[in-house]
Amino acid sequence: MSRHLKDQSVGYLRSLEKADWETARGMCAATATVWHNDGKPEQSVEENIRHMAAQAEAIESMRYDIIRQFAQPGEVLQQHVVHVSMRNGMRGEVHAAVYFRFDDTGLITRIEEYAGFVPAG
DSSP states (O other), X not given: OXXXXXXXXXHHHHHHHTXXXXXXXXXXXXXXXXXXXXXXXXXXXXXXXXXXXXXXXXXXXXXXXXXXXXXXXXXXXXXEEEEEEETTXXXXXXXXXXEEEEOXXXXXXXXXXEEEEEEOO
16 A cells, blocks of 8 residues: 555656646545645645646746655655746756645545755756
8 A cells, every 4th residue: 555655646746747737636635735834824735736727837847856755554755856947947946845644545635745945056
């Protein structure tokens, strides 16, 4: 089951890379929540995806490079770097540690992301 949950975590991120919001949403439970270390309140997964979709037009490309993953029943903790290229020429990386919690069916029920942006150059 641990391998399956690791694959689910990566699959969710690959969907975000492709702006495949429907697939990403389908990998989450109806009551899934998302929290970021930005000081704002947690969001529903719908709010989080809606926010990402609103920014998608400005993004030229986005790639998640997984550094490491740890899994135990119902949970995955992952470190990754998101490489972002904006259409305006800005480049950067987001270094993050992300916690995924899953229900018994393998759907994501909670995402907690601790992230920091590093401009390129």
